[in-house]
Amino acid sequence: MPDYTNERELVEACLQNDRRAHEAFYRRFGPPALSVCRRYAPGREEAIELLNGGMMKVFEKLDQFRWEGSLEGWVKRLVFNATIDHFRRHRRKPTLEIAHWDQPTEDTVTHRLYAEDLRNLIDLLPETSKEVFWLFAVEGYSHAEIATKLHFSEGNSRWHLNKARQMLRERLNQEPHKFNRYAG
Known part of the structure; x- marks a missing residue:
């Protein structure tokens, strides 16, 4: 060949x-x-x-x-x-997941647990906010590209991203997530 x-x-x-x-x-x-x-x-x-x-x-x-x-x-x-x-x-929403290639290069138990916690928090977001968050924060799409893909306005994309960030921030500030229990 x-x-x-x-x-x-x-x-x-x-x-x-x-x-x-x-x-x-x-x-x-x-x-x-x-x-x-x-x-x-x-x-x-x-x-x-x-x-x-x-x-x-x-x-x-x-x-x-x-x-x-x-x-x-x-x-x-x-x-x-x-x-x-x-x-x-097929009128289905995609399942967003943090897969093994998204993990830190050091493959330790603590890193796997932390990524699992983060994935679980992201999964709690409303579907559209979760999809916008993933496209923007992980895939690197702009708001214009997201708006085109999801058939709504750029302002709507920005709103969903801010809503997702706000919800994640609130959940991370709750008592069980206040400190990284897996650090060091």
Whole structure:
């Protein structure tokens, strides 16, 4: 199998319908795109289904990539859009979760417990506020992008983000969360 180290050569080979290039592309960009799907799917099997559907969209639209930014970022964005579209078609809300790749690099019991506490607090947020918080704070989307994706105004996006932050702050200031019980 050719060693497509140059992204442009890899994309050109994919556009020529080279199956080996498709496989190399999937192997290179599948894992980072899967991390996007895992954040929204309740299980690994569904995440892989979402990834496969998203990568099909990527291959369909590969000729539209303009080399104005990161190819990996573009792939992840298309996979994310396909994932959200999937949930809209099936009239389900995605499950936001902090997955193992979001953990600190030191994989200790205390870090796992702290991340679990944080995920549990985020899960208590109302669905739309939770989704806006995740898109803004974790995925790095702007309010304009969030508003477009979720079909409401930028002001609505800002309101949901502030509401989520306020609710998290209040919960973290409650007695059980006042101090990090897992520190040191």
